[in-house]
Amino acid sequence: MTYDIHSTDDRLDFMVLGQGKTITEAKKDFYRCLEEIKELYIEEGKPFDFDDLTFQFKYDIASFLKYSPFTLTWLSYVTGINKKQLSHYSTGVRHPSKPTLEKIQDAVITFAKDYEQVSFVELG
Numbered sequence: 001m002t003y004d005i006h007s008t009d010d011r012l013d014f015m016v017l018g019q020g021k022t023i024t025e026a027k028k029d030f031y032r033c034l035e036e037i038k039e040l041y042i043e044e045g046k047p048f049d050f051d052d053l054t055f056q057f058k059y060d061i062a063s064f065l066k067y068s069p070f071t072l073t074w075l076s077y078v079t080g081i082n083k084k085q086l087s088h089y090s091t092g093v094r095h096p097s098k099p100t101l102e103k104i105q106d107a108v109i110t111f112a113k114d115y116e117q118v119s120f121v122e123l124g
Contacts, residue, residue, distance in 0.1 A: 003063060005030045007055070023067045027057070061101060065090035070108070078107040 003026040005018035014037055018030025038050045059067070065075075065086065072090070076083040081100065088094035096104070 002026070005057065023059075023063065030055075061089050061096055061104065062092045068108075075104065075107070078111065079103050 002019055002021060003023050005016075005026045007016040016030055016034050016037065018026045018028070018033055020026035020029050034050070034053070038048075041048045041050075065072070072083045072086045075081070075086055079086075081103065085094070089096050
């Protein structure tokens with residue numbers, strides 16, 4: 001099994017691709033490909049500001065559940081979706097409906113926003 005990443009911005013005259021055995025490897029390959037394109041632009045004297053490029057990575061639910069640090073138990077707790085059902089999504093046995101995908105996404109985003117504001121204090 002491999003993970004594949006590709007850019008989808010039609011405003012660019014190139015596509016950035018990445019592939020790996022893990023999502024982390026695929027992302028590294030994606031950014032390596034971007035560097036190769038940047039070098040090619042420099043070699044050919046083409047103007048392009050690569051520093052302004054930003055990327056948003058989108059995941060299918062099975063890949064996200066395998067990649068994420070969240071346990072199915074935790075996701076079940078915060079989403080109200082049965083753990084066995086989440087397990088079916090992570091293995092690809094079943095596919096969630098759009099409302100269920102949104103429910104999982106909302107729970108993860110809410111968690112991330114809450115913890116973005118965390119600050120630790122030293123005790124003692």
